[in-house]
Amino acid sequence: MHRDLVEALSEGELQPLREWLTGNQVETGTLHELPQWDSARFPELLPSSRRLADRTDSATAEILAQLPKAAAAPGGVPLLLLFVLLSVESEWEISYHYQPMWDTLSGARNCLRDHGAMVTGEDAVLARAVLAMMESLAAQISAENAMTTGQLAAQEAALDTAVAKSREAAGLAGRAAGEYPDLSAFLVDRAAECETYNTAVGAAVHAVRDFLATGASLDHAIANLEAAEGGEEITDSVYLSELRANRFSLMALNGVRHEPWLRIDQGKIVYLYPFATRGVPPQAVLNSIGEGADGWRLGGVEPLAVNSSLKLDDVWDGSDAFKRHYDGALVSLPGVVMCGTDGEELGRFQAEIRFSKLGNHHVRFTSDITNVMPAELYAMTLRAAPEHGAVRVTFEGNPYTVWPRLADLAVQLAEDACRRLRETEATAQADVVARQGMFQLVVTVDAASTTPGPASSLPRREVRTVSDLFKAVGAQVLTNPVTYLIGSLAEWIRYATDNELSSTTTGLIGEQTVRTSNTTVIAALGAAAFTQGTRGSVAEFAASLDGLFAGWSLELADHYERVDGFQTRVDAAERHQDMSAQALSALSRELDAEKIRLNDFATGARSTIALIRSPSLMASPVVADSLRLVLEHCGFQQRVAELNAMIEEVADEQLGVTIEKLARQREEQEAKEEERRENRQRAKLEVFLAVIAAAGVSGIIQVLQAGFFESDGAATWAVVGVAGILFVALLLGLLLWPRSRRNR
Template sequence: MSHPPMQRGEQETAVVPGQRDGTAPDTAGLRFDLVARAPEVQGRIEAHLHQQCGVDTQAVRDCFIWNGLQSEVDPGGELDVEDVFLRRAGEVFEAQAALTPDSVDRALLCLWVHHSSVRAWNHTYRVDLLMKCMLRFRDIVRRDWDLKARPAPEVELALRLCELVRLEIELEDCLKTGSQLRYSEALDMVIGSCRGLLHDAEDDAGPVGVYVRGEVAVRREYHVMLRRLHRALVAQSAGKERERFEVRKELRTLVNTWPFSSVELSKMNAHRQALERLREAHADRRKQWMRIDEGRIVYLFPFGVNGIDYETVRSRLKRSFGEGAGPVRPSAAIDHFTYHADIWEPRLEPSKRFDGLELILPKVRLTIDGDTVEELNAALRFSPMGVHCLRLERTVEDLYPSGLHAAMFRAAREHGTVEVSCEGTDRTWDRLARFARDLILRQLPEALAPRGGEPDAPVGIHRGRSHVLIRVLRASERGREFEPPSGDEDRPLVQDGNRLLELVGSSVLLHSAPDAKESLWDWIRLADDHSRKIWNQRNEGDLLISTENTTVIAALDAPNFISGDLEALAEFTACLGGMMAAWNHQLDAYRAGVSEIIAGYSLPGADRAAQVEAMKAKRMQMLEFESETRQVIALLHSPGLLRSPSNAAELRRLLAVKGIDEQLASFSERLNEVMADQSEATLQRWEVDRQQRVRDSLTAAVSALSVCAAISIWQAAGFWTPFGWGAATVVVAAWAAVYVSARWVSYQGGPWSTARFLAGFPMRALSRARTGLARARMRRIARP
């Protein structure tokens, strides 16, 4: 990141331009020197705001920590908390802005917001949310302080310093799009903003003006150096670097002159190392560069569905073509998405097949900049096995390492802001991951929701990690990156994976898709291989590369239909993550449900019979789940899933190198723990208690009846008086009633609990009657 860290423990000597005579700037009533980049200045600003104005500085700083709010509002991380985040931040900003009485205090509050936003920038990739929060602060204070009618120069300077940070964040956001055009334009804009702010701050001799000049002067030099490094990288990559940039010498001079932070130094050093590595690669004429002449890239967003079976999913998704189906409406439906792929065994039971419904979606377009627009074919796939995914693919041509690295970044949540659009809707998204999230977690649950008499079982959708699949069809050797196309027919084609890995730029294929960007050429600094490779899948030289979130298939001398089989297996393996996510959520939900039932059983007035039935239903549901999951796990490792034994062997190797076997083993261990938990013992104990209560009640009743029968016999025989025997009968009956009632009261947890149970009994009986009638009606409907 291109910003000063402002973190604790940062020991740096501040250099403030304009204060070379050793005198401290005029503090205008402040009790401390406001010196830019001094280690203690932020603590003093915080103390002044808190002690002199009563500002809750901690609350202001927390307004920029969105991920903490995510854990409060949505612990599962499934939803977007942007609206809640901005609303809470706005309330805090309004309250704290009202506590600052004069312009200096208000400027200090702006400087504290500047520090808080920079601090948050060190720890979040959601820079879009951070920038919106900064804009919310700016708009609120301009309105509440009425800066238009009562301008305050020091407040304006402090607000413009915050705006400069926002432009720097936008600069990083442009870097993460991989666009040279946008990054260059953003760099120029930041440098221009620095110059304008410095010019306007020259006329302010107050402490805020001095602080702003000192801070912005350092940032201007930093961004000017970044621009020089970036331009040198562009020129070197294009083979047009005429005047050699002595980067080490100039960086040393710059570092000795200006008090750069450790973050700024690391960013400049990252650019320097990229430039030096790029020069080394171009200087060695023996090295050839990789270019993907033709290939395909597939972005996979796997997910799993809980609560309904495949047939229900299929029938409800047929409604996706109707009105009100959501912003992304399918254009076609295919009942068998593996219809043309004969590698899967067709004689499997329908519930065990990796086949099923495919909803063809309109084309998705990614507008990166004015020159780059990528068009993706999109589809949603559902299979009876529970392996579902959103699939987006496009063909690639003439792709050099920089372009390939940027393309691999597209599916990441950390990607920069672009325009994602879909045919048939006016709505746009700011990144591909956001489009996938809205489609899977917002529109799809609406399509799967029950309607009109359907069982209202809750439907849960759980996402796995996104995956990028790259299939290299043709690759060639080049003298350098972005080499002109002249003489293409003379360039040697890459024949196998061994030669492919010898080319400059092949490190992009060996590493996972990135989650951050240091520079547009940071790929050349990637460390040695951390991937796992499968060689010679079919032919000698065939290569399959597996990382945490990518799979690369390079069967360069094989026909396309051969490498297509490998692609199908790789897609299947990558999509298992969604199924595993749903499985693990099912285990967590079972444990939570059992704990809730056990806690409810002990509550006063609880319907313990209903709790026992609920526990039985949970246990039966888990037994069915165990049977289904173990069948799928066994099927994954059996030769019966695929038609060809060689393909089955390839799948087993893929399961091993992708870590699926480890995940399945971990899940099986968790499943064994759940099935061996205390729920069965608890259920047995509850059942024993219930049976003992019934036996005691029956024993008391039978004993009372026996005594009453004996009394009748003795009375008929003429022993004692009728009044005496009548009184004895009443005593025995009363004893039996008291004993049975005592057992019931003890079972329910006390007299008051029993009273509440009896009061709620009519409503429970009515509810059970309605449920029974509904089940009978559904059985009549389902009966042929």
């Protein structure tokens, strides 16, 4: 029984099982979408930040609705649960949004807990086996979540749970071999494979923890991984690739066990989340903040302070001819606390929102770096990304409002600020452009040392040159961007220090700035603390420009859509020829207004870009050069070129062509209407003249006859009367003669 289904599942084919369930009246569409983060059936809590609403109740209700249908067929309920399990596994392969997966698995467990009475016999035993596999899968997802947050202890604990639940599933499945031999064997094999894999990885995590704490050898853990990889229990290609990736990472760690390891003794890490406000000028935003931001609630808390300055040093007091400079307003917020799912505190951050006169606004979280080894530094950098695992992020004093990561909180703060701006009449049209993935890290290294191995307790040797800094084990964390995914333990050890993803600038007294797509590292060993303020502000300024460009791009997208709408209307008018010249003139005025709006936007954007490029933005030519180099390395020029190309495309290739086409249509339509008007006037004239001719000729003859036959005086008056009649006819003819409107 079920042999064909089991054989297909063994080959990774889910469709036959789906068809079998459908044949038993089970509706599989919603079931399959339950764990999908982007499912249209389940609304998001915050669409822009992709924080997902809890789906546990939805999953419970949906599985319960299908349970009686499945229960009518032998083995139906275990197969229904297996379909849900495999749907979650499929989603896990492509998504870092773990919550919908956990919710789906929890919903299945709740459903069987409360309504399992309808399942009896060996069906019930197999159903419990699949539920145990679900709990094992939930623990594996928790282990990956812990890995992406740098919580090795939590990862090891989750893997131990996964192993225990796999053993439980195998034991339960074996008890149903009598009635369902094929399905039982399939579940036993999967459970055994899962147990072997998680046992090997769990041992590797434990070994890495010991290695980082004491420098203990990883030889035994590497051998275990190799044995699991080459054994017969694991056949799944995904599992095998992960074992291999972990083995390579442990081998790389083991190979540098006795080399100098980097230790950041003192530094700072800044998490920047740029955003833009559209629909209102930046100065209006600053005015609204100055008038009432101290009473706002942002992310559920009130600001600690609102400052009308960004508190920049005087190097930003430039010499722009139009008195423009970089400054703005600063909204300081309570401190932010990040804790792991097990309650362990992972970090504390100062939080603020910076609003700029130039429009490069950003949410800013800051944390000190003290006595940090590479693995810890790597975990700290990962906290910026939307791919960071789910943790608990709260404001101090408000533990009840929780975000799963810093990126979610940052987007929430930007959106809340925009909502409050819309409460003021001057900024009622404000709209926000904020995305989780639009982040930048700025890391400052003030003091560093090396230890002869990974243990932080080993003797330290002060690092005095940047060259020595980047030679130490762990420096690759500083020279690579924050990754969008993690595939193995201590994956950072396999990163290359010298790579094409980063660029380096050397400044005064040997300090170096290393720039990647989402990080800036300032290594200025032995520099006085107050000198770091300028370097940091330059790096943060360049990093914050992402929001400005995002806002401009969206503004251009709006222009594009409006122009596209104009094109559609103009093309329709050309096809149907049903628009009057007056309607075409009105449409032309709309196009002219759009052209003015686009020109105003382009002028404003290019003016801001010119100021950013200008040496007059900074008071110091040396600092201006530093900013120029940072901008070059962050692709500023390329983004400007792309923006200009988009402006030209909308202005010339779309709007210009549309205006020209409309002008031709308008001219043709006016000519047609003028011709029709002239024809009507000519017809009127001809009728009038015909009447005059008919009545006038006979009348003139009568007048002349009467005058000539009465007397000389009467004849004279007859001639004068006839002349008058001819004069009036001539005058009316001139007045009624058709004229071209274009000559008026």
